Amino acid sequence: MTTPSTDHRATPDATGSDGLRLHEVSLTLGDGDTAVIALDHVGLTVAPGEFVAVVGPSGSGKSSLLAVAGGLQRPTSGTVRVAGAELTALSDKERTAARRRHIGFVFQQSNLLASLTVREQLLLPLHIDGRLDAAARTRADALIEAVGLAHRAGSRPHQLSGGERQRAGLARALMTSPAVLLVDEPTSALDRERSAEAVRLIAEQTRRHGTATVMVTHDTAIMDAADRVHEMVDGRLS
Amino acid sequence: MFLALRDLRFARGRFALMGAVVALIAVLGVLLSGLASGLADAGISGLRALPVTHMAFDEKATSEQFSRSAVEQEDWEAWSGAPGVERAEPFGNTLVNAQVTQGREKGEQVNLAVFGMASDSSLAPSPDDGKGLEDGGGGIVITQEIADLGVRVGDELTADKSEVRLKVVGLVDDTVSYGHIGVAYADLDTWRHLHYGLPGELPEAALRQATAVALTLEDGADVTAVEKATGTRADDKETTYGASPGYTAESSTMALIKGFLYAISALVVGAFFTVWTVQRKPEIALLKALGAPTRYILRDALAQVVAVLVVATAAGTAVGLALGSAMIGKAPFSLSAPAIATSAGLLIGLGTVGAAVAVRRITAVDPLTALGATR
Numbered sequence: 001m002t003t004p005s006t007d008h009r010a011t012p013d014a015t016g017s018d019g020l021r022l023h024e025v026s027l028t029l030g031d032g033d034t035a036v037i038a039l040d041h042v043g044l045t046v047a048p049g050e051f052v053a054v055v056g057p058s059g060s061g062k063s064s065l066l067a068v069a070g071g072l073q074r075p076t077s078g079t080v081r082v083a084g085a086e087l088t089a090l091s092d093k094e095r096t097a098a099r100r101r102h103i104g105f106v107f108q109q110s111n112l113l114a115s116l117t118v119r120e121q122l123l124l125p126l127h128i129d130g131r132l133d134a135a136a137r138t139r140a141d142a143l144i145e146a147v148g149l150a151h152r153a154g155s156r157p158h159q160l161s162g163g164e165r166q167r168a169g170l171a172r173a174l175m176t177s178p179a180v181l182l183v184d185e186p187t188s189a190l191d192r193e194r195s196a197e198a199v200r201l202i203a204e205q206t207r208r209h210g211t212a213t214v215m216v217t218h219d220t221a222i223m224d225a226a227d228r229v230h231e232m233v234d235g236r237l238s
Numbered sequence: 239m240f241l242a243l244r245d246l247r248f249a250r251g252r253f254a255l256m257g258a259v260v261a262l263i264a265v266l267g268v269l270l271s272g273l274a275s276g277l278a279d280a281g282i283s284g285l286r287a288l289p290v291t292h293m294a295f296d297e298k299a300t301s302e303q304f305s306r307s308a309v310e311q312e313d314w315e316a317w318s319g320a321p322g323v324e325r326a327e328p329f330g331n332t333l334v335n336a337q338v339t340q341g342r343e344k345g346e347q348v349n350l351a352v353f354g355m356a357s358d359s360s361l362a363p364s365p366d367d368g369k370g371l372e373d374g375g376g377g378i379v380i381t382q383e384i385a386d387l388g389v390r391v392g393d394e395l396t397a398d399k400s401e402v403r404l405k406v407v408g409l410v411d412d413t414v415s416y417g418h419i420g421v422a423y424a425d426l427d428t429w430r431h432l433h434y435g436l437p438g439e440l441p442e443a444a445l446r447q448a449t450a451v452a453l454t455l456e457d458g459a460d461v462t463a464v465e466k467a468t469g470t471r472a473d474d475k476e477t478t479y480g481a482s483p484g485y486t487a488e489s490s491t492m493a494l495i496k497g498f499l500y501a502i503s504a505l506v507v508g509a510f511f512t513v514w515t516v517q518r519k520p521e522i523a524l525l526k527a528l529g530a531p532t533r534y535i536l537r538d539a540l541a542q543v544v545a546v547l548v549v550a551t552a553a554g555t556a557v558g559l560a561l562g563s564a565m566i567g568k569a570p571f572s573l574s575a576p577a578i579a580t581s582a583g584l585l586i587g588l589g590t591v592g593a594a595v596a597v598r599r600i601t602a603v604d605p606l607t608a609l610g611a612t613r
Contacts, residue, residue: 107524111608124241128528128534
């Protein structure tokens with residue numbers, strides 16, 4: 001994007017947002033004899049409001065896919081487009097800004113900050129972006145409500161269960177109304193029942209907020225909620 | 239400070255320990271500053287109080303000039319007439335032991351730093367009690383430190399060995415010392431009796447001598463010609479402090495201790511924030527993955543550093559001031575606001591530098607690590 005969107009929409013914006021688009025993306029890690037092809041000509045398009053699951057064994061390149069799609073890592077070749085902007089053409093600084101404004105991450109085991117309450121976890125991304133205002137607070141409360149943590153809004157991570165942390169992480173990722181939601185192994189710390197519940201919640205929020213959602217997991221039992229399922233083997237996506 | 243403040247609250251135990259270290263160093267900083275200014279006062283307040291800009295010594299006296307230098311009448315006369323010299327007057331300096339021979343504290347031993355000067359010179363004291371000096375009168379004007387020993391105006395002291403008798407005619411109620419000894423002002427002839435240890439008639443040669451020429455020079459005056467002609471060297475007032483016994487050693491010892499203190503403090507603060515930053519690495523990676531610019535995280539971290547240092551230094555300085563006020567009068571101790579402000583400023587400044595080196599690690603954290611171990 002040349003101008004950052006000021007429209008913090010709940011639905012895809014009008015600037016020609018087309019969710020997430022990976023085209024012929026390859027990523028080689030290391031070099032020489034130790035080089036590993038993490039991604040091998042991967043193509044993937046996820047429309048706004050669509051929930052795509054990527055499954056594969058560990059080491060298959062799932063996390064690399066998220067790293068590249070989320071602008072954490074530059075692919076060796078190929079292009080990544082997020083909300084209509086070519087992520088791969090941006091400077092490091094611009095990529096950081098794109099992450100801040102257009103990409104939501106839900107990390108493994110949620111990755112919350114130890115000293116912040118649930119509510120503050122949600123406010124943090126907007127403070128980073130310099131737009132922590134009354135609207136942000138209202139939005140945070142609404143999201144906390146939506147993920148069922150209203151009674152936990154003032155709790156810190158160490159007081160939360162694994163499932164609650166996961167839900168807080170999801171709510172935080174949605175705070176900035178991202179065009180793309182990237183979810184890394186959301187169920188690794190959860191039991192079966194809570195896993196299903198967590199994934200259902202992600203699917204529901206994807207539709208409500210119109211995010212282009214990619215979830216990577218090795219847990220084949222939780223893919224029912226996804227619109228599409230891709231399999232990743234040795235850096236190739238089927 | 240969104241995160242910094244919350245981290246401070248959350249990890250308050252650790253930060254309190256760290257802050258306590260800085261606070262204790264600040265206490266020590268105040269006490270050392272107080273001791274340093276106290277020692278300086280005891281060492282050179284007598285010189286500082288003299289209304290001069292320079293002192294001209296015998297050029298051959300290169301250290302401890304006040305005990306080794308001697309100048310002659312021709313010298314101060316030459317200085318008087320030289321261009322750029324507003325005032326040039328003979329000045330004598332001698333340490334003597336004396337005994338109270340008349341007065342309440344009869345028999346008491348008293349050490350005196352005797353400053354000799356013409357009674358009508360600009361150097362002569364204006365006593366708060368009694369009267370001033372009189373040429374050839376054998377009277378002295380004592381200062382507070384001597385009065386503290388019980389010597390009063392009207393008492394008589396007798397110098398050891400030479401048996402020169404000294405009548406206490408006046409009192410300046412400031413603490414004025416030289417080389418940790420209370421100053422007594424005497425007229426030049428009385429000073430000469432003490433200096434040469436000669437009661438009675440002074441030989442002709444002695445009458446023409448003093449220790450140094452006390453000078454008031456115009457700004458930027460070039461006095462090389464008169465220095466050359468008289469064989470004397472004009473040291474500025476601050477330089478003459480180094481000629482006071484023990485002053486250089488004392489002040490450099492204090493400076494060394496303070497220097498080490500600040501260095502230790504900067505290292506401790508740096509070490510703490512290094513550990514803290516390393517510990518925070520996963521959170522820093524997360525912040526970066528969330529799109530926080532490195533500048534945002536650095537600013538947050540530095541604000542935290544400064545907050546800890548300022549609060550701890552302020553608390554330590556307050557405690558130091560309380561302890562220090564209790565020490566005044568019991569030790570060579572005086573509290574000077576600029577010295578304490580400098581000490582606190584250095585503690586905060588150097589601590590920030592130490593911590594800045596530590597938090598610089600933030601720039602190297604890779605946001606990719608936030609994605610976890612499954613890559």
